[in-house]
Amino acid sequence: MTRYKVAITRYAHDADAVKRAVDLSGAFEKIPRGGKVFIKPNIVFWTKETVFPKWGVITTSRVIEEIVSCLKDMGIHHITIGEGIIRLKHNDSETSKHAYEQLGYYNLAKRYGIKCIDIFERPFRKIDMGRGGELAFNEDIIESDYIINVPVLKTHAQTRVSLGMKNFKGIIDINSRKKCHSADRENDLDYMISLLPDVLPPCAAVIDGIYTIERGPTFDGKARRSDIIIASPDMISADMVGAVVLGHEPEQVKYLVYAAEKHNRALDLSDIEIIGEKIEDVKSYHDYTFPYNEDNTLPAAMDRAGIKGVSYYKFDNTLCTYCSFITGAMLTSIAFAWKGKAWDDVEVLTGKIMKPLKGKKKTILLGKCMCSLNRDNPDINELIEIKGCPPKPEDAVKALHRAGIEVDPAIFENLDKAPGFFMSKYKDKPEFDESFYRI
Numbered sequence: 001m002t003r004y005k006v007a008i009t010r011y012a013h014d015a016d017a018v019k020r021a022v023d024l025s026g027a028f029e030k031i032p033r034g035g036k037v038f039i040k041p042n043i044v045f046w047t048k049e050t051v052f053p054k055w056g057v058i059t060t061s062r063v064i065e066e067i068v069s070c071l072k073d074m075g076i077h078h079i080t081i082g083e084g085i086i087r088l089k090h091n092d093s094e095t096s097k098h099a100y101e102q103l104g105y106y107n108l109a110k111r112y113g114i115k116c117i118d119i120f121e122r123p124f125r126k127i128d129m130g131r132g133g134e135l136a137f138n139e140d141i142i143e144s145d146y147i148i149n150v151p152v153l154k155t156h157a158q159t160r161v162s163l164g165m166k167n168f169k170g171i172i173d174i175n176s177r178k179k180c181h182s183a184d185r186e187n188d189l190d191y192m193i194s195l196l197p198d199v200l201p202p203c204a205a206v207i208d209g210i211y212t213i214e215r216g217p218t219f220d221g222k223a224r225r226s227d228i229i230i231a232s233p234d235m236i237s238a239d240m241v242g243a244v245v246l247g248h249e250p251e252q253v254k255y256l257v258y259a260a261e262k263h264n265r266a267l268d269l270s271d272i273e274i275i276g277e278k279i280e281d282v283k284s285y286h287d288y289t290f291p292y293n294e295d296n297t298l299p300a301a302m303d304r305a306g307i308k309g310v311s312y313y314k315f316d317n318t319l320c321t322y323c324s325f326i327t328g329a330m331l332t333s334i335a336f337a338w339k340g341k342a343w344d345d346v347e348v349l350t351g352k353i354m355k356p357l358k359g360k361k362k363t364i365l366l367g368k369c370m371c372s373l374n375r376d377n378p379d380i381n382e383l384i385e386i387k388g389c390p391p392k393p394e395d396a397v398k399a400l401h402r403a404g405i406e407v408d409p410a411i412f413e414n415l416d417k418a419p420g421f422f423m424s425k426y427k428d429k430p431e432f433d434e435s436f437y438r439i
Contacts, residue, residue: 004237018066021231027204035145050420056213056223104439135176153209154216155288168196183352190254205238214286247285309343318352322390333407
């Protein structure tokens, strides 16, 4: 039976945890001499407007620099760092430049002669994914000889964990990302994620667990300083071990179940050789889901606050990233708008498969997909649509006002600044060090 190597090391500043994990696992041994290497970090979100919590959300610049240094020591000269950061505004090319500048990637480019690209500024190529249809991938990563995938060790509200395989969602175009959140239950988000590595060049994983986060993948989760590095020349093995370190068995992660079935892999880690630290010594349960009340009609915190007259049903994995940002703002604004008087039996539907509950007085449909699915549904009494893909924040305000929920428009007008409010959770905690994101 083939044994797949995965190394776990503990990180300490000025130590060689990344290099040790790479060497122990043999993660870079198959990089061809003179080959083109593509490094894929995880920069799930960025804003120029505020300082926001990056810990456990974004790959640390320190790990990226150590990987580049390892490659240079090996005589690898053709190195590209590429990412497709979420764009809240169409044709926004400045946010990625700001991110690369602040994270020190341009300093790396000058120091080591590497390239840094925004994949949205580069060509895409459509690839047939079989029953998953066509997805458009960045050409630079397709044409590389070897990929080093550098995700963050974190959980995810839709897929339970977000590790290497899911990190590849960041190298497909926006329409393909939306397609991954399919209403087709046989080709759902987890299934689509399981397909992504299969059409790419050989790949190693270096999972950055210096900081981890529960209830991720973004700044509203709870970050921890964990000091863990996981490396492997095999993506599935790295993700399985990463899931267990986060306290979740591979059989609980649907995209790992799909991948294991396709590649005839064991879900119990029996075909994996773990080198370095023992899993038992580094694992720590990280919750993945935001708690809702018993009937999933409101987040638990809003339910405890006594909010009545509105049902904002728990999202499913058909809700794409772009509608999820509006959802966060809507929930926050509704919570702040609560004055103790019940609203007029309003429901909010999101994603691609939700159906209205018969008897509700007002139904808000969020986004193009939900509007197309339900605008003619006879169970809707009063229809309020928030059109668009993605929907505009100002249209969300108008819809809530029309439903009788007088939210503050300022919350929606300052979406780029909102992440800064989460910094207060980490105030006066020296273990949360911004220098890990500078070079």
